[in-house]
Amino acid sequence: MKVCVACQSPGGLEAEVTFPLEESELLDYYEVHRGGEIEHVAETMQCAGSCSDVVEGIAMRGTEAVIVAGLTPAALLKFRNAGVRVLRAEGKPVRELIRAFSEDRLQEIGIDQFSRLGRGK
Secondary structure: OOEEEEEOOOOOOOEOOOOHHHHHHEEEEEOOOOOOOEEEEEEEEOOOOOOOHHHHHHHHHOOEEEEOOOOOOOHHHHHHHOEEEEOOOOOOOOHHHHHHHOOOOOOOOOOOOOHHHHOOO
């Protein structure tokens, strides 16, 4: 499965996911293989709104899920429309989050849950 993690620089498996998607500096892309092997396949920098839409960029890479600490309602709707699952990170290192993702232990952020989670949290 292809997963994207929104994190701060320098990124990587030891980075913690603590900022909302829109405030993250990097987008790290991983391929999670059966058996738990994690392959880092790409890393892109956020460009403060001067580039293409961040959601569109993530979806165009064939990403099946994105792990974020939070995001805006508009971004959540765009991900849902693109068929990308949005999963909540809770301040853990990327390695732990991807392991939890592969074991289906991360909470999916649904539009019905958004008001309880709080914007950007």
